[in-house]
Amino acid sequence: MHDEVERRLRWLTRITLMGTLLTALVILVGAWTRLVDAGLGCPDWPGCYGRLLVPDSEHAALRHPDVPLDPFKAWVEMAHRYVASFLGLVVISAVVLGWQLRRRPGYPWRISLALLVVILIQGAFGAFTVTLKLWPQVVTLHLLGGLSVLMLFFWLHLRIRHSWKDRVVGCRSINALWIIGLSLLVLQLALGGWVTSNYAGIACLGFPTCNGQWWPTMDLSEGFHLTQTVGPNYLHGQLHADARTAIQVVHRLGALLLGVALLVLWWRYRQLKNVGRALAAAICVYALQVALGIANVLLWLPLWLALLHTAGAVALTLSVGWAWWCWRQESDSISTERQFLPTTAI
Structure with a gap:
C-alpha cells in the first residue's frame, strides 16, 4: 500500500x-x-x-x-x-x-x-x-x-x-502585508488584461510622461466603464483616445504601487533567509517586467517584446507565489521550533 x-x-x-x-x-x-x-x-x-x-x-x-x-x-x-x-x-x-x-x-x-x-x-x-x-x-x-x-x-x-x-x-492566517501585496499583484494583472483587451498598450507615447504630459487628459469613467455593450466586435477596441490613455496611466500607477509593496515585504522579511531570497528574486522579476513595459511603449509594441511582457507577468506571478510559499514554510518552521523551547525563552 x-x-x-x-x-x-x-x-x-x-x-x-x-x-x-x-x-x-x-x-x-x-x-x-x-x-x-x-x-x-x-x-x-x-x-x-x-x-x-x-x-x-x-x-x-x-x-x-x-x-x-x-x-x-x-x-x-x-x-x-x-x-x-x-x-x-x-x-x-x-x-x-x-x-x-x-x-x-x-x-x-x-x-x-x-x-x-x-x-x-x-x-x-x-x-x-x-x-x-x-x-x-x-x-x-x-x-x-x-x-x-x-x-x-x-x-x-x-x-x-x-x-x-x-x-x-498548517493553515495560517495571512497577515496584512501579504494581503496588500497579493491584492496589488492581482489588481495589476487585471489592469494588464484590461490594457490589452482595450488595445491601450501604446495609448501613451513616451516614458515617464504620457504624450508629453505628467498628467494627460483622461476619461476615467469611460476607460473603466465595466458595463460596456455586449455585441460589437471589440477587435482593435471601441474606446476613444482619452479613455485608453486613462487605462494606460492607471496601469503605470498600479505597477508603482506593486513595486512599493514588494519592497516593503522584502524589508520586513529580509532576515528570514529563504523568504528574503525569494522576495529579492520577485523584485528582480518585477524590475525586468517594468523594463519590458517601458520598452514596449518606446518601441511601439513589437510582437516579440509584447510576448516577453506576457511571459514576465507569468514569471512575476510564480515568483511572488514562491515567496509566499517560503514565508508559510518559514512560519511553520518557527512555530515548530517554538513548541520545543522553554516557556521562559518564548
Missing part, C-alpha cells in the same frame, strides 16, 4: 509540474493569438467553421459567408484551443490520480477540485471570448483565469512535494 501511494505521489509530482509549465505555454499562445489579431480567426466554438480542423475556403464561405476565412489566423486560434484542451486533460489526470489519496493527511485534495472547477470555467470563458467577440470583460477574466490555473497547478505541485514528508501544512 505504501508503494502504491509513493508511486501515485511521484506521478502527481510530475503531472503537476508539467501542468504548471503547460499552463504558462497556454497563456503565451493565447497572448500570441491576441497580438496577431487571431482571436476571432474562427467565428464559432469549439470547432472552426463547424470543423475540428480548419476547413478550406469553400466550406468556410458556406458555413459563415459573412466571415471570410483567413487560414493563418484560423490555425493560430485552433492551435490555442488544442493546447488548452490538452491542458484540461492534464487537470483531469491529476484529479483522477489523486482520488485515492483524498483522505491522506496533507494531500491537497481541495486544491485539486478547485483546479478542476477553474479549468471548466476557463473553457466557458474561451467560448465567450469568441461568441461575445472579444468583449473586454471576458478577455480580462479569461487572462486572470489562466493565471489562476497557473498558480493552482504550482501550489498543488508544491503541496504534493511537501506531502512526501508526511507533514500537514
